[in-house]
Amino acid sequence: MNGHEIRDNRHLVAWRDFLDGCRQTASQANSLLPSGHLTRINGLVMEASGLKLPLGSSCRITPIGGSSIEAEVVGFHGERIFLMPSEDVYGLSPGARVVALDIPAQPPRVGLPSPARRRSIDRAKLVPVGESLLGRIIDGAGRPLDRLGPLRAKFLRPLESRPVNPMSRAPIKEPLDVGVRAINALLSVGRGQRMGLFAGSGVGKSVLLGMMARYTEADVTVVGLIGERGREVKEFIEQILGEEGLDRSVVVAAPADVSPLMRLQGAAYATCIAEYFRDQGRHVLLIMDSLTRYAMAQREIALAIGEPPVTRGYPPSVFARLPQLVERAGNGADGGGSITGFYTVLAEGDDQQDPVVDAARAILDGHIVLSRTLADAGHYPAIDVEQSISRAMVNLVNPAHLEHIRRFRSLFARYQRSRDLISVGAYAAGSDPQLDQAIAIYPRFEELLQQSLSQRAGFAQSVTELFALFGAEP
Numbered sequence: 001m002n003g004h005e006i007r008d009n010r011h012l013v014a015w016r017d018f019l020d021g022c023r024q025t026a027s028q029a030n031s032l033l034p035s036g037h038l039t040r041i042n043g044l045v046m047e048a049s050g051l052k053l054p055l056g057s058s059c060r061i062t063p064i065g066g067s068s069i070e071a072e073v074v075g076f077h078g079e080r081i082f083l084m085p086s087e088d089v090y091g092l093s094p095g096a097r098v099v100a101l102d103i104p105a106q107p108p109r110v111g112l113p114s115p116a117r118r119r120s121i122d123r124a125k126l127v128p129v130g131e132s133l134l135g136r137i138i139d140g141a142g143r144p145l146d147r148l149g150p151l152r153a154k155f156l157r158p159l160e161s162r163p164v165n166p167m168s169r170a171p172i173k174e175p176l177d178v179g180v181r182a183i184n185a186l187l188s189v190g191r192g193q194r195m196g197l198f199a200g201s202g203v204g205k206s207v208l209l210g211m212m213a214r215y216t217e218a219d220v221t222v223v224g225l226i227g228e229r230g231r232e233v234k235e236f237i238e239q240i241l242g243e244e245g246l247d248r249s250v251v252v253a254a255p256a257d258v259s260p261l262m263r264l265q266g267a268a269y270a271t272c273i274a275e276y277f278r279d280q281g282r283h284v285l286l287i288m289d290s291l292t293r294y295a296m297a298q299r300e301i302a303l304a305i306g307e308p309p310v311t312r313g314y315p316p317s318v319f320a321r322l323p324q325l326v327e328r329a330g331n332g333a334d335g336g337g338s339i340t341g342f343y344t345v346l347a348e349g350d351d352q353q354d355p356v357v358d359a360a361r362a363i364l365d366g367h368i369v370l371s372r373t374l375a376d377a378g379h380y381p382a383i384d385v386e387q388s389i390s391r392a393m394v395n396l397v398n399p400a401h402l403e404h405i406r407r408f409r410s411l412f413a414r415y416q417r418s419r420d421l422i423s424v425g426a427y428a429a430g431s432d433p434q435l436d437q438a439i440a441i442y443p444r445f446e447e448l449l450q451q452s453l454s455q456r457a458g459f460a461q462s463v464t465e466l467f468a469l470f471g472a473e474p
Contacts, residue, residue: 038096039080044260044304046071046083048098053081056160058101058125066091070101070141072261075305082305084261086141127269128153129276133250134220137237140254140266159268161275161328170331172365172392176285176340179215180208181457182383182449185466186405187368187390188397188459191283192331192338195390196291196360198345199370199382205344206232207453208370208381209287210240212342213249215456218285220277221249224270226263227293230255260297267294271328278337286329286339292346295322295356311355322356323363366390379450386413397463400474404466411438412445444469 036050038061046061053059053073061083062068069089075082083098127142130153137146144151172190189195199205206228213221223241225233233253237246250273254266267288274286288294295318302315309315329341345360345367361367366389374382386409394402415438421427422439429436448465451457457465460474467474 034100036098038098047080048083049080053100060099060101061096063092063096074301084301086259086261125159126156127159129157129273130155135247137251140262140269157272157276159272168333170334173395175396177217177459178212179456180211181451181462184459184462186385187388188393190392190396191340193365193392194326194329194341196343196345196364196367198347198367200347200372203370203372203375204382206236213241214245216285219282221285222270222274223249223251224267224288225253226267227256260300263297274339278332278339281337283337284339286341288343290344290346291360292356314355319359322359326363365392414438415442
């Protein structure tokens with residue numbers, strides 16, 4: 001065959017590209033096995049000497065007569081490198097062998113372009129992604145936790161992704177139905193938006209997230225349970241998410257008893273899976289519970305390697321990692337998929353000025369605040385409408401809808417400010433016409449804001465009920 005015939009034959013071209021990819025992959029293989037030895041363990045951090053590795057590299061530590069554990073390079077000083085283990089370090093002894101793990105490249109496939117490995121971020125740790133992950137429960141390293149056998153994933157993807165050009169993102173212009181009436185009607189969320197769920201412990205964050213995971217109209221749901229109690233992981237999957245929600249979901253669980261490195265990897269892995277489905281043109285709902293535990297894991301690592309605390313015990317790297325994680329969510333290119341992110345933020349003691357709370361509020365596209373007072377009164381979901389806001393709502397709903405939201409907030413706030421006067425009977429009817437209207441309509445306000453766990457409220461239904469409060473039609 002001549003050159004023109006080869007170029008015209010797509011099968012020959014595909015096989016030639018495949019062989020070129022195999023040749024390139026083989027040339028990148030390292031025939032040497034760099035190794036060193038363990039010199040010190042100080043708390044969470046291990047020190048090794050005898051080898052030089054870049055930041056983020058993976059290692060395997062093999063003690064004499066024991067099983068090996070994996071670790072990651074988190075820092076270095078002179079000839080020493082600092083390692084953070086992903087497993088328990090009991091049984092390690094001085095002088096244990098430290099071997100660098102070569103990151104396996106994704107094997108070439110016939111008819112597909114070779115994966116890029118030009119940048120350092122392309123050589124990061126690869127994790128399995130693909131359709132086979134739907135309905136599965138895995139840990140931060142991609143190992144199955146549901147005892148359903150191996151993942152059988154066909155594709156590998158770097159744990160860290162390249163930054164997205166902000167000019168290539170599609171704008172947020174389509175509302176996303178999350179199945180919760182209070183959010184759909186008053187705090188409308190758009191596809192590609194990133195929302196924060198701020199609340200203290202035991203206020204109902206997980207239950208609300210489970211409702212959204214079950215009732216959302218998104219194509220795929222990715223749930224990242226980061227730093228939660230192990231018991232809560234099983235309860236969330238079996239009782240809150242359910243079989244129906246799990247069938248189209250991927251759950252990445254990194255509970256509180258795993259190493260801080262695994263908690264960081266769990267959050268990054270959940271985001272990586274969501275990015276894969278977004279690149280396939282799917283609309284993804286990413287639920288991260290919680291962003292605070294992610295920040296705490298980074299704080300543990302940073303303090304262990306000697307980074308100074310600057311804000312209430314948090315080192316600067318914590319506030320650098322938060323936007324890097326959150327900015328990976330959002331819309332893709334025009335006509336492509338999207339990642340709508342819900343990140344829970346634990347407000348310790350309901351303190352809304354916590355450093356992580358304040359940083360998350362600044363980088364997210366809105367926040368939903370859950371009130372402990374409402375939760376104690378049996379009001380579910382305990383959403384504080386006055387303190388909550390959706391920054392993208394102006395581009396999602398029509399002017400009539402915005403006007404009814406404004407009227408709702410005005411009357412609701414007027415009633416809350418005069419609640420004490422009304423309860424003790426100090427207010428005389430007729431003194432304030434707007435307050436009289438708020439008193440008359442307030443029971444219907446509460447009906448709109450409350451919803452049972454088994455009830456689904458669609459977007460159109462929620463908007464219709466909001467308009468009906470004021471005797472109007474959408």
